[in-house]
Amino acid sequence: MQSVMIPKGLCDEIDVMIRQFIWGSTSDNKKITLVIWDSICQPKSHGGLGIRSLHDHNTSFVMKLRFKLVTDYSSLWVNVLRSKYVVQGGLPESLSRGQYSFLWRSLSNIWPLIHQNLLWSVGDRRNINCWKDSWVPNVGPLYKKIACNSSLDMDCSLSDMVTENAYWNLDFFLLWLAKDIIH
Structure with missing residues (x-):
């Protein structure tokens, strides 16, 4: 059992x-x-x-x-x-x-x-797929929230979404996701 x-x-x-x-x-x-x-x-x-x-x-x-x-x-x-x-x-x-x-x-x-x-705990962001893994509470996988994904790399890790200064690349997220999900 x-x-x-x-x-x-x-x-x-x-x-x-x-x-x-x-x-x-x-x-x-x-x-x-x-x-x-x-x-x-x-x-x-x-x-x-x-x-x-x-x-x-x-x-x-x-x-x-x-x-x-x-x-x-x-x-x-x-x-x-x-x-x-x-x-x-x-x-x-x-x-x-x-x-x-x-x-x-x-x-x-x-x-x-x-x-x-x-639901993934973010940690160092390397092992989490940005679009396919659930890492945002109450949202689920982000690929389900994207309007059009023709040129989007669906296999990128969450660490790819962080700038060199260790801030989220919000401009990139705003291209693909609604503002209510980001904020």
Whole structure:
């Protein structure tokens, strides 16, 4: 469960068994549910029992692995997977699924969810793609905000957008983006 995506149907079946256990039901003897299930799934601090959906729990485990694959270059398993599946530095737009291991297929299935929820911390600006990576809060990738990109280098890093004096090149951004995004 921590390294592969379990089929949603199987997760739902196990969730049903958990519900039956909580209510004391069996397949022959159904009990009345006294509280709505969403209330029970709330955290204990909000009055629930803290029970999680198995599918959501499985997804969060695999997302954690995927996040490590993107950010942790010191772990052996990260270096092995990056080398085996030829993932260069930075954040790829997609992952191939083909005839790969169960772990890699699980990571590639969850990739769109990771990609849309990941926000880069700027740091030294070299590893961030200016247009394709999400680095501006609540905006997403900037290429989606550009009106016309015929002569724009979509593979430039964020460090290319800084002047020699270490200031943002706002004139360049103003050519391609709306003022409300820049300010």
